[in-house]
Amino acid sequence: MDSQTQTAETLLARLVGFDSVVGRPNAPIIGFVQNWLAGHGVRAHVLQGPEGDRANLFATIGPADRPGYVLSGHLDVVPATEPGWQGDPFTLRPDGERLIGRGACDMKGFVAAMLAMVPELAAMDLGAPIHLALSYDEEAGCRGVPHLLAALPDLCARPLGAIIGEPSNLTPVLAHKGKAAIRLTARGVPGHSSRPDLGANAIHALVPALAAAVAQASALETGPQDARFAPPFSSLQVGTVAGGQALNIIPDTACAEIETRAIAGVDPLSLLEPVRAVARAAGIELHELSHYPALALDPDHPLAALAQDLAGRAPLGAVSFGTEAGLYQQAGIPAVICGPGDIGRAHKPEEYLTRGELAETCAMIGRLGTRACA
Template identity: 85%
Template structure:
């Protein structure tokens, strides 16, 4: 006997109820999804990552030996420590048409629609499969989905396309920037500031790399341009600098975090080469934090036309935020971004999705199922 099918709103409430902050074990939410799908007669593949305490999940609805379509979302969320929350961030609340909770928009709303629609998809006579892919630690640089993508050849035929349901107001987005981020770690010798000759200042050691970062940021403004993006060039910034204990103590440790965002066609890692070179010359350690490629789907690709038909909205050339879509494309799977909600609501207190947006997402997934039956 199959488990009762919840409404999409009920499913969203269950998902929001899991405190699935990035970088933590995610067995509770993965187990819930796996058990619920099993209750619908669907076998989900749980794919543990190398961390050992978190996993991706992948399920195929329909014939796995034929090219089909992936609906992809991440289950992790950013922390909810902002003071602006009016209630428990991990308990879904309604305020008129708004459904409020951490991850409601980014991106458990899309996942809730995927899961709530799974029984309806399973009841269709699908000639091409619809795959549901759920990843971990997307918010930490798209870490988990890489392991899911490496497992796909053993799980299904090469997919014809992937829809990544990040919030885009259900507008199909064809391109986004890539990203690379590093942490610089400098170590010095402490001592009294009156005797700098007896110590080594860790903050001073960072200066060549920081100067290189500033110079590279300025140079990129005059570099390759792509008017689909805002700004239309690749960018680089120093996001954090920390070090030192007191003004009269020579700092023995200092760190800085630097990110680069690359327009399509530019490898993000190369943008940090001047920073790496300057850090190395000063004996500063460089630690990689994140790296994912840009997305660039040809506007004439069949997936672009399909996403337009499914969503009922014209395609958008590009956005400047990043997603897992570039990694799908890198793995040979054409990808497009198309999900409910607005990215401006993400990572903020009182994050929300509306009931109408949830309903529209379910309708889009239903149309995908109907397309897969043709």
């Protein structure tokens, strides 16, 4: 094992050790990364989010006033409450070639490789800078990165492109679906179920909006198609429904969470409008949970060719899961997905990255540094 890969594994163990679950304060892990970078002469900008207890981090290696490339990752992870874990999810556990732990694949492995390559990148004579961008609350609908992107004009010249290191088996991905999610809340009047005339059933009040959601989901199947995606159409689903206390009590509150996933060129929030219209007419409360656009990088874009050269793999047209890449593109920064591991391992017990994948990622970042010196 070369020194960069060994360093990356050590860093991955440290990163996994932070219980940086989405929606929680992240000062400890941000502080660790900031100190690591400072130890190698790289200044990090810690960008506090509006929540007050979470922050993004942005750092530049090389001349910030020239266009360069962003290596982008998120530091939050999903909870690790599944019963299938064979050990502490927040302690990296080697098992042969596998490095097991929450976030090892999604996506602290990419972050560990970024950080492990900092000494080598800092020693290069970079003509184009390499930026490190780390965000919070990606797992809650990419809530953190918009604040980072808003700050970029004051931190660097507009980048030539961004590599989003989400798990893609180190295969460049040029497109993904967009997503929007809302919560509906219906209010009623509680009472004994034997006297429905004296109450108002919140679950019943929610039903028309749920029916509109089911109808819209069916309609989308025959709507605009994009064969790059599976399925090739935009989709909508009711993900959660909650309400009521007991069978003989009229429920006074009922909630549902609904999401859409939109093919490129379709605003995911617009797909919810039939549901929102019914909800508004019925006096149901609406709360937007998340909203991010699809990614669509032209296969002929120079970033696609660069990503292919760096990864040594031909690009994949599209994936159906979402990332922060669409938000980079919306901000005027071309983006591509290319990171270690398989998305099928994410959000599951015994999540892992292999040592080989970690080594390949370090090598890919090293090749980017070499290209940035040209």
